[in-house]
Amino acid sequence: xxxxxxxxxxxxxxxxxxxxxxxxxxxxxxxxxxxxxxxxxxxxxxxxxxxxxxxxxxxxxxxxxxxxxxxxxxxxxxxxxxxxxxxxxxxxxxxxxxxxxxxxxxxxxxxxxxxxxxxxxxxxxxxxxxxxxxxxxxxxxxxxxxxxxxxxxxxxxxxxxxxxxxxxxxxxxxxxxxxxxxxxxxxxxxxx
Numbered sequence: 138x139x140x141x142x143x144x145x146x147x148x149x150x151x152x153x154x155x156x157x158x159x160x161x162x163x164x165x166x167x168x169x170x171x172x173x174x175x176x177x178x179x180x181x182x183x184x185x186x187x188x189x190x191x192x193x194x195x196x197x198x199x200x201x202x203x204x205x206x207x208x209x210x211x212x213x214x215x216x217x218x219x220x221x222x223x224x225x226x227x228x229x230x231x232x233x234x235x236x237x238x239x240x241x242x243x244x245x246x247x248x249x250x251x252x253x254x255x256x257x258x259x260x261x262x263x264x265x266x267x268x269x270x271x272x273x274x275x276x277x278x279x280x281x282x283x284x285x286x287x288x289x290x291x292x293x294x295x296x297x298x299x300x301x302x303x304x305x306x307x308x309x310x311x312x313x314x315x316x317x318x319x320x321x322x323x324x325x326x327x328x329x
Contacts, residue, residue: 145312160226168195169279170221170228171213174236175289180255181211181236190288191236191281198249198274203242206256211281212239214253214272234278237262241271249274 163172176189184206185191193213202210213236215221222229240261241252250271254261264270295304 149312157226167193167279169193170223171230171234171278173292174213174234175292176236176284177233177293178255180257181238182257184256185211185236185281185284186286188288188290188293189284189286190292192283193279194282195279196277198251198277201239201242201249201251201277201280203239203251205240206238209238209240211236212251212253212272213278213281214251214276215278217276219276235262236281241265243268243271245269251277 164170166172172193174191174193176185176187176191179187191211191213196210201212202208213234215230215234216232219234220229220231235253237253237255237258239251240254243250245268250268250273252261252263252265252268252271263272
């Protein structure tokens with residue numbers, strides 16, 4: 138095996154192992170299988186703009202603060218009937234989780250329920266007069282602890298299968314093309 142190709146493969150393997158270790162560590166520290174997400178809509182603007190990268194931390198429901206912006210915590214929750222497939226490095230949600238502010242909270246029979254609303258939306262997500270229609274604590278993934286505007290756009294772009302395929306193909310070409318050129322140079326140099 139060509140020494141440059143071996144070095145490239147070792148570098149790719151090391152990068153992959155570091156990436157896997159980092160993702161796994163972040164999942165453990167955050168306490169959730171969704172420690173990072175990209176904001177896809179403008180429902181939380183201007184506080185969390187579209188394309189922001191949000192960092193999520195699992196939180197005890199009793200510690201979630203409810204109230205108007207900026208007092209209430211922004212929580213990430215799933216809708217009833219959401220299918221969750223947890224892979225080793227990432228989780229797939231169908232439909233996608235919602236990140237909205239907890240504007241009210243009640244405890245009914247030992248379970249917390251949260252009334253949520255997007256900061257840019259006119260109305261709450263649930264019926265304000267029926268706490269049992271609110272989001273129960275078991276559907277709360279966590280709360281947003283930090284957000285970085287615009288950094289989530291690459292995550293949104295990479296949900297496009299064609300774009301992912303193009304990037305993978307480009308990386309393969311970048312890795313293989315230089316080693317192929319060196320082989321041709323060796324053959325040409327050997328025939329002189």
